[in-house]
Amino acid sequence: MTAVVEKKKLVVPGEQVAENDYLPGENTYKIDGKVYASRIGLVDFSGNRVYVVPLKGAYMPLVDDPVIGRITDIGMSGWTVDIGAPYPAMLPSSETFGPRQPFTRTDLSKVFDVGDLVLARVISFDRTRDPLLTAKDPGLGKASSGRVMRISPAKIPRLIGRKGSMISMLKRETNCQISVGQNGIVLISGRSPLDENLAMAAVSMIDREAHTHGLTDRIHEMIEKSKRSGNVESKQT
Amino acid sequence: MLNQSKPDKLIDDRGLRVDGRRPDEIRPVKMEVGVLDKADGSAYIEQGKNKILVAIYGPREAHPRHVALPDRAAIRCRYHMAPFSTDERRSPAPSRRDMELSKVIREAVEPAIFSKYYPRTTIDIFIEVLQSDGGTRSAGITGTSLALADAGVPMKDLVVACAAGKIDGQIVVDLCDAEDKLGEADLPVAIIPSSGAVTLIQMDGNLSPEEFEKALSMAVNGCKHLYEMQREALKRKYLLIKEAVEEKMDVKEGE
Amino acid sequence: MSSTRQPHISKIESKTIMDLMANNRRLDDRTPTDYRELKIEVGKIEKANGSAKVHLGKTKVLVGVKVELGDPFPDTPEEGILTVNAELVPLASPSFEPGPPDENSIELARVVDRGIRESKAIDLKKLCIEPGKKVFVVFIDVYVLDHDGNLIDASALGALSAITTAKMRDYEIKDGELIYKEGLIPLPIQNYPIAITMGKIGNSIVIDPSLKEEQVMSARLTVTVEKDGDICAMQMAGLGELAIDELKKAVGMAVAKAGEMRAKVLEAAK
Numbered sequence: 150m151t152a153v154v155e156k157k158k159l160v161v162p163g164e165q166v167a168e169n170d171y172l173p174g175e176n177t178y179k180i181d182g183k184v185y186a187s188r189i190g191l192v193d194f195s196g197n198r199v200y201v202v203p204l205k206g207a208y209m210p211l212v213d214d215p216v217i218g219r220i221t222d223i224g225m226s227g228w229t230v231d232i233g234a235p236y237p238a239m240l241p242s243s244e245t246f247g248p249r250q251p252f253t254r255t256d257l258s259k260v261f262d263v264g265d266l267v268l269a270r271v272i273s274f275d276r277t278r279d280p281l282l283t284a285k286d287p288g289l290g291k292a293s294s295g296r297v298m299r300i301s302p303a304k305i306p307r308l309i310g311r312k313g314s315m316i317s318m319l320k321r322e323t324n325c326q327i328s329v330g331q332n333g334i335v336l337i338s339g340r341s342p343l344d345e346n347l348a349m350a351a352v353s354m355i356d357r358e359a360h361t362h363g364l365t366d367r368i369h370e371m372i373e374k375s376k377r378s379g380n381v382e383s384k385q386t
Numbered sequence: 387m388l389n390q391s392k393p394d395k396l397i398d399d400r401g402l403r404v405d406g407r408r409p410d411e412i413r414p415v416k417m418e419v420g421v422l423d424k425a426d427g428s429a430y431i432e433q434g435k436n437k438i439l440v441a442i443y444g445p446r447e448a449h450p451r452h453v454a455l456p457d458r459a460a461i462r463c464r465y466h467m468a469p470f471s472t473d474e475r476r477s478p479a480p481s482r483r484d485m486e487l488s489k490v491i492r493e494a495v496e497p498a499i500f501s502k503y504y505p506r507t508t509i510d511i512f513i514e515v516l517q518s519d520g521g522t523r524s525a526g527i528t529g530t531s532l533a534l535a536d537a538g539v540p541m542k543d544l545v546v547a548c549a550a551g552k553i554d555g556q557i558v559v560d561l562c563d564a565e566d567k568l569g570e571a572d573l574p575v576a577i578i579p580s581s582g583a584v585t586l587i588q589m590d591g592n593l594s595p596e597e598f599e600k601a602l603s604m605a606v607n608g609c610k611h612l613y614e615m616q617r618e619a620l621k622r623k624y625l626l627i628k629e630a631v632e633e634k635m636d637v638k639e640g641e
Numbered sequence: 642m643s644s645t646r647q648p649h650i651s652k653i654e655s656k657t658i659m660d661l662m663a664n665n666r667r668l669d670d671r672t673p674t675d676y677r678e679l680k681i682e683v684g685k686i687e688k689a690n691g692s693a694k695v696h697l698g699k700t701k702v703l704v705g706v707k708v709e710l711g712d713p714f715p716d717t718p719e720e721g722i723l724t725v726n727a728e729l730v731p732l733a734s735p736s737f738e739p740g741p742p743d744e745n746s747i748e749l750a751r752v753v754d755r756g757i758r759e760s761k762a763i764d765l766k767k768l769c770i771e772p773g774k775k776v777f778v779v780f781i782d783v784y785v786l787d788h789d790g791n792l793i794d795a796s797a798l799g800a801l802s803a804i805t806t807a808k809m810r811d812y813e814i815k816d817g818e819l820i821y822k823e824g825l826i827p828l829p830i831q832n833y834p835i836a837i838t839m840g841k842i843g844n845s846i847v848i849d850p851s852l853k854e855e856q857v858m859s860a861r862l863t864v865t866v867e868k869d870g871d872i873c874a875m876q877m878a879g880l881g882e883l884a885i886d887e888l889k890k891a892v893g894m895a896v897a898k899a900g901e902m903r904a905k906v907l908e909a910a911k
Contacts, residue, residue, distance in 0.1 A: 162543055
């Protein structure tokens, strides 16, 4: 087994990352015994598998992903939801605590209307059919208030952190409820605009610096500094 | 800018071209990645006086729906020139040349894209030539690969392109507009560097088979040089952030 | 044919903007009369007679000026021609599609044109070579590269910057013939119109709406102010309404702001 690059190296499409007995994991491919990256990202290894953690890329739904989406249409049996994926998602009325058949479009719009933001979970997706969502789990349903942020879906794992460590720290330190969709949408709800601004500043920082070392400490420090000075630059655009 | 007179010779007695280059020299190149906010991926490339902006949107839902393919992403490409990009102002409406170039550029980069990952979607490539001075399709292809990588579109490799040709009987690389118009042949070539496979080749003019081989070899060498620059441009963007952060950390440690 | 479009902003994001506005605040902490950060770079397109790249917040517009020979219009035989074209190229926004200019790009071009034409920023009478036969044509091409709101002001600032720094070949007219001389001369510029675009959000009027604000605002008003403080063009857009005093207030805001923006254009032109 030969690794050609070390862990965490930044690689670009076409760059060789390993050879021989290594298996090609996500965002890599193997030809003639050599493994190459197919996307820009950081190399990592898991046993004899080499893969690339991407820094950019479209959101591709995975079953069980929590997502936050916007209702774009109301159909005969449910809603069409924009989750920022290359495929529009469907939320059937049977997957909500909505009306039972027979119902009218008006009945449906009373539950979720066009333009509403909804917290949901992906229950099925394969590339031949559009993703299907549910809003029945506890904590899911219409978002009634809060600040909405959009970050690159590739940065979401960093925002959540190992075993949720980063997101728990943020919630605690900023005193905000933070809902994170795997599709890159973050919903922040705090008791004061200052708290919300602080949470938003931290999320922005993670979006910008996700692939660097020591991020957790820097976030912590930024939060402490802002709390001491009582001042946060929010600058959402 | 305005009405330059035609040069007598394209290569002078010292072997230098109208802009002072040697036959195997590429024009100065600048590449930048991630220059637009709204696009999913973007790149800006300058090669000599060429200034080209490329943006990628996708993979995204196919509009209109009938362009969608059941088993892979439909790649769409639009090569277009700004009215002020040429010596004489040109109409913004797409010309026949624009349409031909849109096709050959798409066919040059599509083989490198893992389009099967995204069935029923489109990946849209928009190339805007802001200033043109010969070789824009090659620079457009080189910029497109950068923009695709910036968008996170999975690819086998970056595709890179460079032209070679014949002026005053000599084979040279990377022809500028004057050399293309007044020279004897122009040969743009695109390759996938890791396999060496050619994905675009066009020729207009007159070359013997030996001259063709020499021109091809010069074009491929030009491609390899540009490929290194592409990789460097892609990494630079992310390494810059990494460095700025690490600098902050060093300062802290020294305090 | 003009038709209504579907907005793409979620209700709670609209609500955030409206709630902030009720407290006189905007998403990016600007005051109602602040422009976003403005950067103007001139002369980057050497093949054009003049050019300007404008960054207004994240909005980016490139304007090119080309001066060429042409025939005068029959009703103005002794005047040069000004023509403004705008391209909302698809690379600038997920909502721009390839194709011939749509109603938005045509409106954009015509509003920019109106400001320059009605203020007589370019003295077209000085661009005549042979009355009825030959004149100079000034092509202003607005190329939107990145749409994050307020394309009109970014384009107008770009157009003004481009024409004031444009250079054409020096020439003289001998016996009705055009003879080019050595050297370059500027276009005959005699006014500096500034377009100020405002949006109505809730009951407030704000200058330089960003893209998110544009998705929430009910009406848009552009007021173009020429160098002596007179208004030379106006354009209202959107499905909302403006009360008479809102209208007067907006015009007042524009007139008050124009000088500051004009100074920025002249500064960048140095």
